[in-house]
Amino acid sequence: MHSPNPNYQTIVANIFQQAAFIRDLGLELVGCGPGWCESRLAVQPRHMQQDNVVHAGVQTTIADHTAGAAAGTIIPPDAYVLSVEFKMNLLRPGVGEILFCRADVLKPGRQFSVVESEVFAITGNSRKLISKFIGTMVTMPRS
Numbered sequence: 001m002h003s004p005n006p007n008y009q010t011i012v013a014n015i016f017q018q019a020a021f022i023r024d025l026g027l028e029l030v031g032c033g034p035g036w037c038e039s040r041l042a043v044q045p046r047h048m049q050q051d052n053v054v055h056a057g058v059q060t061t062i063a064d065h066t067a068g069a070a071a072g073t074i075i076p077p078d079a080y081v082l083s084v085e086f087k088m089n090l091l092r093p094g095v096g097e098i099l100f101c102r103a104d105v106l107k108p109g110r111q112f113s114v115v116e117s118e119v120f121a122i123t124g125n126s127r128k129l130i131s132k133f134i135g136t137m138v139t140m141p142r143s
Contacts, residue, residue, distance in 0.1 A: 001035035001108060005077045012037060012069045022065055025058065029069070035105040037070040040098055054094030054121070054130075062101045063088060063117035063133035070103035071113045071137040079139045084112070086135030094130045096121025106134075113137045 005011060009032060016022055016029040016039070025047075030038035041047070041062055049055040064083055071081045103117040117133040 001074055001105065003034040003074050005073075005075065007077065008032070008034070008073045011077075012072055015065075015069050015072055019065070021061075025061060027062055027065060030100070032069060032073055034073050035070060035108065037066050037073065037103045039066045039069070039101045041101075042098055043096060052095075054096075054099060056088070056090055056094075059090065059094055059099070059119050059131045060088050060133070062099055063103070063119050063131060064135065066101040066103040067115040067117045067133060067135050068137055070105050070117075071115050071139075074105060074108050074113070075139050078142050080142055081113075081137045082140055084136050084138045086133055089132045090130070091132060092128065092130050094119075094121055096123045096126075096128070096130075098122040099130075100127070103133075109139075111139055113139070 012032045047058045068081050100120045107114040119131040121130045
């Protein structure tokens, strides 16, 4: 894939730094390239639900935000990305020290892109796929 924006890495870094909710959650950018993005979250007690597994809302937020950032790597400099729909499959309980997310643009488009995210729980050397996301992102012009 190709990025029409030579500054896409700065834009993606700003997507993570300027979103107050994402900062409060503790989600960090790991890296990105044209059509992909990776993020991580050090799991804290505040991320857990009542049964001591990572809350579905936390997993969904990580998957959605990372997918939006992946789509953001392939848009023009005068645009931004919004989620318009998604489906989240929670495959197994979110138990781990770190959550790692990889998002890839499956189908880029001028107006809409389809993006997939996978969220993994990591403990030591063990890495388990815990959830999978597929979503549609719309490219919006900046006013």
